Amino acid sequence: MIIENFPQFWKRTTGDNNEEDDKNKTAKKKSRRPLNTGFRQQRLKAWQPILSPQTVFPVLIFLACIFAPIGIGLMVSAINVQDLVVDYTQCHLLAIDTFTEIPSNLVSYHFKKKINSANKPAWRYISNGLDDDNVCQLKFEVPNNVKSPIYIYYKLTNFNQNHREYVESFDIDQLKGDAIPLASLDDNCDPLKGNDEDKIIYPCGLIANSMFNDTFSVKFISEDHINDDYNLSSQGIAWSTDKRHRYGKTKYNSSQIIPPPNWYKMFPNGYNDSNIPNLKEWEEFQVWMRTAALPTFYKKALQNEKDELMAGVYTMNITLNYPVMSFGGTKNFVMTTNSIVGARNISLGIVYLIVAGICTVFSVIFIMKVLFQPRSMNDHSYLDFTSSSSSSNNNNMNSRSNVVPSFEIESINDQNERRSMNSLPIREIL
Structure with missing residues (x-):
C-alpha cells in the first residue's frame, strides 16, 4: 500500500515545488519595458521646418554674406605674406663654385616689389673634397623692407613621419632626463636601444636617429654692404609646453651612453662629460621630435621676431648633411613672414x-523660380484628381457588372406598397 501510494506522493510533492519555483522566477523576472520618460517613450518635442524657396533663399544669402568676407580676408592675408622658397636638394649636383641662377622650377618668391633681373636667386656649391661639411650658399635679393617676424623653415617632402612604429619610437622618461637602464627602456625604441657593449643609445629610437641635421647659418650676410647682417636665432622655436614638461637634462654619465648611429657627424668621438646634449635647451631637437601628420611638412629652424629685414642682397650658408634623394624626397629652404593663418596658403x-x-548661385536659382514659376503652398490645381478618380470609377463599374445578384428583383408595385405602408401611422398598420 505504501509502495503503491509513493509515486502519487512524489508526484504531488514535485508539482508543489515546481509551482513555487515558477512563482519565484516570475517575481525575479525584471520588466523590459522602457522607463516612462519622454526620451525612452519617444515623446520628445520636435520641429521640422517646411522648406520652400522663400525660406531657403534668406538662409543661403546669409551664409554667402558670412563666408564671402571670411574668404576674402583669408585670401588678402595670405597674399600679403612675403616669402622665398628654394629647393636645394640637388645643389651639390647642379651648382658650381661660382654663383649661377637657380632654375626657375626650384625657386619661388613673393615680395611687394619686383626683384631686379640681375639679382635673381642664385647658388653655388662649396666643397672641401670630402663628403663632410660641404656648403650650398644661396644668394637672394630682398627688394623691399620686410617687417618682423621673419621665420626660417626647412621643408621636407615624401618623408612619412606618421608611421605608427616611427611615431612611438622613443622613451618619454629618458627624454625627461631619467637615467633609465638598458633593460628598462621602452621596447618601442627597438632596434635602437643600445649596442653590443650594453651601452645605452641616448636618445633612443627611430625619431631621434633620423633627426634633420642640415645646418643653416645664424645670419643673413649682407652682400652689398649697405645694410648690416641680419641675425637669426633658434631660441623660442619649440613649443613652450614641450620645453617645460617633456624634456630635461639627463642624469646619465658619458660612460653609460652613446649617440644614435646617424649622429656620427655631430659627435664623431662619442659623448664626453662636456658634450652630452641638454635636451631641455636643444630646441631644434624638440621641434624634430614633434612628428608631422603628412609626408610634406615644415619645421621651424630659425627666427627673428624683433628686427626688420632691410632691402638688399644677402647670402645664406647651408651645410649639407642630410640625404633625401635615397627615398625620393626633397628639402627646401623657406624664409617667410606670417599671417593670421600662418604662412602663405x-x-x-x-x-x-x-x-x-x-x-x-542657388539663391539666384530659387529667386528666378519664385519670380517666373511661382507656386503657392497647398495649391490643389497641381494635383490631378480627374484621371485617378475616373479610372477608379471605371474599375468599380466593371467589377460590379461582373457580379451576379443573389436576390430577386422586386417589382415596382411591391416597392410602392412598401413606401405607402412606411408613410402610414403605426396604429393604422396594426
Missing part, C-alpha cells in the same frame, strides 16, 4: 569663397 580662403559662390 590661399587654399583655405579659396574654399570659403567656393562655398559662398555655391550659396549665391
Whole structure:
C-alpha cells in the first residue's frame, strides 16, 4: 500500500515545488519595458521646418554674406605674406663654385616689389673634397623692407613621419632626463636601444636617429654692404609646453651612453662629460621630435621676431648633411613672414569663397523660380484628381457588372406598397 501510494506522493510533492519555483522566477523576472520618460517613450518635442524657396533663399544669402568676407580676408592675408622658397636638394649636383641662377622650377618668391633681373636667386656649391661639411650658399635679393617676424623653415617632402612604429619610437622618461637602464627602456625604441657593449643609445629610437641635421647659418650676410647682417636665432622655436614638461637634462654619465648611429657627424668621438646634449635647451631637437601628420611638412629652424629685414642682397650658408634623394624626397629652404593663418596658403580662403559662390548661385536659382514659376503652398490645381478618380470609377463599374445578384428583383408595385405602408401611422398598420 505504501509502495503503491509513493509515486502519487512524489508526484504531488514535485508539482508543489515546481509551482513555487515558477512563482519565484516570475517575481525575479525584471520588466523590459522602457522607463516612462519622454526620451525612452519617444515623446520628445520636435520641429521640422517646411522648406520652400522663400525660406531657403534668406538662409543661403546669409551664409554667402558670412563666408564671402571670411574668404576674402583669408585670401588678402595670405597674399600679403612675403616669402622665398628654394629647393636645394640637388645643389651639390647642379651648382658650381661660382654663383649661377637657380632654375626657375626650384625657386619661388613673393615680395611687394619686383626683384631686379640681375639679382635673381642664385647658388653655388662649396666643397672641401670630402663628403663632410660641404656648403650650398644661396644668394637672394630682398627688394623691399620686410617687417618682423621673419621665420626660417626647412621643408621636407615624401618623408612619412606618421608611421605608427616611427611615431612611438622613443622613451618619454629618458627624454625627461631619467637615467633609465638598458633593460628598462621602452621596447618601442627597438632596434635602437643600445649596442653590443650594453651601452645605452641616448636618445633612443627611430625619431631621434633620423633627426634633420642640415645646418643653416645664424645670419643673413649682407652682400652689398649697405645694410648690416641680419641675425637669426633658434631660441623660442619649440613649443613652450614641450620645453617645460617633456624634456630635461639627463642624469646619465658619458660612460653609460652613446649617440644614435646617424649622429656620427655631430659627435664623431662619442659623448664626453662636456658634450652630452641638454635636451631641455636643444630646441631644434624638440621641434624634430614633434612628428608631422603628412609626408610634406615644415619645421621651424630659425627666427627673428624683433628686427626688420632691410632691402638688399644677402647670402645664406647651408651645410649639407642630410640625404633625401635615397627615398625620393626633397628639402627646401623657406624664409617667410606670417599671417593670421600662418604662412602663405590661399587654399583655405579659396574654399570659403567656393562655398559662398555655391550659396549665391542657388539663391539666384530659387529667386528666378519664385519670380517666373511661382507656386503657392497647398495649391490643389497641381494635383490631378480627374484621371485617378475616373479610372477608379471605371474599375468599380466593371467589377460590379461582373457580379451576379443573389436576390430577386422586386417589382415596382411591391416597392410602392412598401413606401405607402412606411408613410402610414403605426396604429393604422396594426
